[in-house]
Amino acid sequence: MDYAATxxxxxxxxxxxxxxxxNLIASLESYLPPGQISMIMQAYxxxxxxxxxxxxxxxxxxxxxxxxxxxxxxxMHLDAQAIAAAILHDVVEDTDASLDDVEEKFGAEIAQLVxxxxxxxxIQFRSRAEAQAESFRKMMLAMIGDIRVILVKLADRLHNxxxxxxxxxxxxxxxxxxxxxxxxxxANRLGINRMKVELQDLGFRYLYPMRYRVLDRALRKxxxxxxxxxxxxSEEFSKTLSDEGIEGDIVGREKHLYSIYKKMAEKRRTLxxxxxxxxxxxxxxxxGNCYKVLGLVHGLYKPVPGRFKDYIAIPRxxxxxxxxxxxxxxxxxxxxxxxxxxxxxxxxESGVASHWQYKADDxxxxxxQRRAREWLANLDELQRSGTSExxxxxxxxxxxxxxxYVFTPKGDIMPLPKGATTVDFAYAxxxxxxxxxxxxxxxxxxxxxxxxxxxxxxxxxxxxxxxxPNPNWLTFVRTAKARTAIRQYMKQMRSSESIDLGxxxxxxxxxxxxxxxxxxxxxxxxxxxxxxxLKETSDLFEQHGLGERLAPLTARxxxxxxxxxxxxxxxxxxxxxxxxxxxxxxxxxCYPIPGDDVMGYLSSGRxxxxxxxxCGNLINFRKQPEKWIAISWEKDIDIEFASQxxxxxxxxxxxxxxxxxxxADCGSNIEQVEVLGRHEDCSVLxxxxxxxxxxxxxxxxxNVRNMKNxxxxxxxxx
Ligand code: MN
Numbered sequence: 001m002d003y004a005a006t007x008x009x010x011x012x013x014x015x016x017x018x019x020x021x022x023n024l025i026a027s028l029e030s031y032l033p034p035g036q037i038s039m040i041m042q043a044y045x046x047x048x049x050x051x052x053x054x055x056x057x058x059x060x061x062x063x064x065x066x067x068x069x070x071x072x073x074x075x076m077h078l079d080a081q082a083i084a085a086a087i088l089h090d091v092v093e094d095t096d097a098s099l100d101d102v103e104e105k106f107g108a109e110i111a112q113l114v115x116x117x118x119x120x121x122x123i124q125f126r127s128r129a130e131a132q133a134e135s136f137r138k139m140m141l142a143m144i145g146d147i148r149v150i151l152v153k154l155a156d157r158l159h160n161x162x163x164x165x166x167x168x169x170x171x172x173x174x175x176x177x178x179x180x181x182x183x184x185x186x187a188n189r190l191g192i193n194r195m196k197v198e199l200q201d202l203g204f205r206y207l208y209p210m211r212y213r214v215l216d217r218a219l220r221k222x223x224x225x226x227x228x229x230x231x232x233x234s235e236e237f238s239k240t241l242s243d244e245g246i247e248g249d250i251v252g253r254e255k256h257l258y259s260i261y262k263k264m265a266e267k268r269r270t271l272x273x274x275x276x277x278x279x280x281x282x283x284x285x286x287x288g289n290c291y292k293v294l295g296l297v298h299g300l301y302k303p304v305p306g307r308f309k310d311y312i313a314i315p316r317x318x319x320x321x322x323x324x325x326x327x328x329x330x331x332x333x334x335x336x337x338x339x340x341x342x343x344x345x346x347x348x349e350s351g352v353a354s355h356w357q358y359k360a361d362d363x364x365x366x367x368x369q370r371r372a373r374e375w376l377a378n379l380d381e382l383q384r385s386g387t388s389e390x391x392x393x394x395x396x397x398x399x400x401x402x403x404x405y406v407f408t409p410k411g412d413i414m415p416l417p418k419g420a421t422t423v424d425f426a427y428a429x430x431x432x433x434x435x436x437x438x439x440x441x442x443x444x445x446x447x448x449x450x451x452x453x454x455x456x457x458x459x460x461x462x463x464x465x466x467x468x469p470n471p472n473w474l475t476f477v478r479t480a481k482a483r484t485a486i487r488q489y490m491k492q493m494r495s496s497e498s499i500d501l502g503x504x505x506x507x508x509x510x511x512x513x514x515x516x517x518x519x520x521x522x523x524x525x526x527x528x529x530x531x532x533x534l535k536e537t538s539d540l541f542e543q544h545g546l547g548e549r550l551a552p553l554t555a556r557x558x559x560x561x562x563x564x565x566x567x568x569x570x571x572x573x574x575x576x577x578x579x580x581x582x583x584x585x586x587x588x589x590c591y592p593i594p595g596d597d598v599m600g601y602l603s604s605g606r607x608x609x610x611x612x613x614x615c616g617n618l619i620n621f622r623k624q625p626e627k628w629i630a631i632s633w634e635k636d637i638d639i640e641f642a643s644q645x646x647x648x649x650x651x652x653x654x655x656x657x658x659x660x661x662x663x664a665d666c667g668s669n670i671e672q673v674e675v676l677g678r679h680e681d682c683s684v685l686x687x688x689x690x691x692x693x694x695x696x697x698x699x700x701x702x703n704v705r706n707m708k709n710x711x712x713x714x715x716x717x718x
Contacts, residue, residue: 020067027074028083036080039106040070043084046105050095057166065159066090072155076194076353082148085113089152092118116149117156123407123456136405136413137186150186151353154195157183161202176206191319191351200258208261215257215271222275230278233329237282240296246289253279253338278329281338283345287312290339294323297337301327304334312340320348407458416453420478423449426461427482434485436463450476468493498545499538506544509551513559520558528558584608586641590615590716593641595694600631614716640690642671643697647685647704648712651678655709656685662707663689666700682711 021044028037047066054062070086084106091097092114099118103111120140140150161179164172180203187196205212230252237250260274282293290312307326315321322340329335340348403415406425414428422442427434439462440447450473453459469486477483507517517525525537534540544551590612592598597613601620610631611617618628649655656673663670672688691697697715705713 020064020071024067024071024074027071031077032080032083040080040084040087043087043106043110046097046102047087047091050091050097054094056163058163059166062090062094065163068159068162069152069155072158072195073151076151076350078148078151078353081109081113082151084110085117085148086152086155088114089117089156093121113146113148113152116146117152119456120149120153137182137189140182140186147190147353150190151192154183154187154192154199158195158198158202161199161206164202164206172206176203179203180207187351190353191347192349192353193320193351194349197256197258201256204258204261211261212257215261218271219255219257219260219275226278229330229333230280233278233280233335236300237280237297240300241282241284241293244292244296246284246292246296248282248284248289248293251281251283253281253336255279277334277336279336279338281340281345283340283342286341290323290341293339294325297325297327297339301329301335303327312344319351322348404453404455406453406456409458409460414459417478419452421450421452421476422447422459422461423473423477424479424482425453425459427477427485428479429461431481431485433461433463434482435469435489436465436467437461438464438467449473495542499541500545502541502544502551505551506541506554509555510558513555515555515559524558584610587611587615587617589617591641591643591688593643593691593693593697594633594637598631598633599628601628637693640669640692642688643691643715645687645689645697645701645704645713645715646676647687647710647714649683649685650709650711651681651683652709655683658707659685659687659704659710662703663687663700666696666703668696668700 025037025041028040032040044063044067048061048063051062051066056062056065066087066089069089070083073082073086088102088106088110092099092102099111099115102114123140140153157179160175164175167175179199184196184199184203187193187199234250234252238248241248241250255275260271263269263274264271282297284290284293304326307324309324311320311322311324321344322338325337325339327335327337404418404420405413405415408414408429414425416424416428420428422440423434423437426437426440437449440449440451441460441462442451442453442457444458444460469489471486471490473486474483477486503517510516510520529535529537529540532540534543540554544554585608586592587601587609592610592612592615598610599613599618600608600610601617602608608631647659649659660670660673669690670687671690674686674688675683676686677684689700691700701713701715704710
């Protein structure tokens with residue numbers, strides 16, 4: 001009794017006539033050691049028990065499906081973990097067995113693979129747009145940490161396609177389209193040619209049954225008539241190779257329906273043009289022989305100019321390597337020749353999968369990470385040997401992505417940078433959604449707004465009427481769009497703060513005059529706005545808040561007192577660079593003037609308050625550095641500022657008047673004089689005066705200092 005039969009006889013649930021299982025065991029025996037096969041058989045027992053009683057639409061026991069999936073991977077010689085995961089790939093989703101059960105029985109690695117496949121099953125492809133399909137493919141690749149997950153998934157899809165007849169017509173079309181849009185391109189991306197070709201042909205067959213049938217019939221017919229020619233040319237090549245002592249296999253290449261169909265559709269060629277081309281593949285032992293054989297076939301038949309491609313020196317983006325050439329064959333028939341080594345052929349058929357194939361000399365504990373690294377290192381070598389940079393880059397982007405892909409409630413896919421939160425998502429959907437978001441749901445569960453998103457999640461944003469962005473969001477958002485939008489909003493908020501402030505200022509001034517905004521009334525206000533050339537009361541308030549109008553003047557204007565001389569725009573907000581739209585005021589403790597070194601303090605009620613760097617209040621800077629901003633003066637400022645100087649003068653009659661006259665001579669107004677101290681023969685006076693800038697003040701101080709009765713002039717901390 002052979003090994004397969006022994007195993008079968010030991011499996012309680014398995015029937016001796018179970019061809020699927022029998023074939024699988026035979027395939028596994030060809031490359032795996034017995035210990036690993038019996039582990040896979042345990043997985044089979046577990047899966048068969050879990051799926052017991054379930055049937056496929058085809059009527060077969062459900063377990064036949066995972067076995068077929070495993071069979072496909074066994075034909076690619078994938079390692080035992082991948083095969084076991086293939087057998088168990090539906091148990092977590094479709095049976096009572098849990099992921100913990102799988103992990104307990106088969107270990108973390110297999111459990112992780114099963115989990116990965118289940119997660120891929122959960123994401124749904126909903127829209128048909130091309131860009132959407134591209135994003136979806138990227139999302140799938142981004143979701144898998146282990147390439148074997150996608151291999152199981154592709155094999156799963158392949159078997160489902162093979163049994164698609166059992167499905168209702170409408171479902172067939174949807175699945176076929178998804179296969180062509182998503183799965184075949186992924187297989188292609190990863191260089192798994194054998195799967196790509198099958199997925200494409202099956203997808204084509206179910207999406208366009210009529211076209212498929214017509215093409216299939218035509219191709220069969222031409223194959224029959226070509227058989228003789230193919231045989232003759234193969235023998236010719238064979239003889240030439242053996243004459244030169246080169247060992248090689250020559251195969252007539254199969255043409256695939258979908259690629260023929262696409263060529264006809266895209267290049268507008270007739271079926272005849274395409275099928276009348278004969279394809280051959282010559283497989284030899286080493287690279288040197290590839291080029292030797294190229295020379296030999298070029299000697300046999302003339303090459304078609306411009307058709308030679310050296311994909312050995314410069315591999316294709318999915319790692320494919322081969323020499324391609326086209327010859328004028330007998331009677332001018334075009335012959336398409338591919339020449340490559342056995343290793344290249346293996347890679348051409350299995351692509352990425354070839355790096356997860358079982359190797360007897362491999363330590364059994366090779367981790368997926370290590371293999372991924374090896375694979376990348378391998379690509380790196382290809383790269384150095386002249387592969388286009390694009391290759392490595394695209395592969396890295398696909399398999400080690402820095403982006404994640406999530407769903408909107410409508411099923412659209414939204415790409416975001418890794419680490420993006422629900423707030424980033426909200427702003428990516430629309431700025432308004434971001435500005436008004438109050439809560440978020442991930443996969444229907446409420447989460448805090450700062451929650452980072454993961455691939456494949458469905459995200460829903462809950463907005464609130466009148467909700468506004470929180471400056472605190474800036475600490476966790478990742479996207480520039482969110483950050484910019486929040487900052488922009490904060491700026492607008494400042495404008496609304498200015499409106500509030502202006503309104504309060506005006507109302508208070510009106511009250512001082514025995515009135516109020518309410519008492520002024522809408523009619524008068526409307527007329528006043530018209531006269532001032534303003535549209536809204538909020539504009540008027542804002543101008544006050546920004547210091548562009550003076551409340552006492554406007555109040556008088558509104559009340560009809562001294563109606564002339566409404567404040568000109570004072571340009572106060574243009575004095576400090578970068579404070580456009582902010583309320584700016586000047587600290588009364590240090591009286592900064594243009595030319596002084598200054599800092600701005602962000603005060604919640606009063607906008608930015610400007611202090612001199614030497615001001616004692618800057619001690620607070622150390623306590624709340626986040627509230628202090630670096631600022632500088634604008635260049636051309638033509639308004640006046642309050643400044644303060646102190647003088648020590650001799651106690652002589654008329655001294656005060658003399659000093660005041662000197663200051664006035666310098667073009668400055670004195671707003672206030674205070675006597676700070678009076679000693680026996682000396683007085684300390686403080687002047688609050690109007691100056692343009694530091695130069696102006698310096699000139700005043702110099703002139704005052706030069707006066708006969710003045711002992712000292714100083715400015716605080718100057
Ligand atoms: Mn399945």
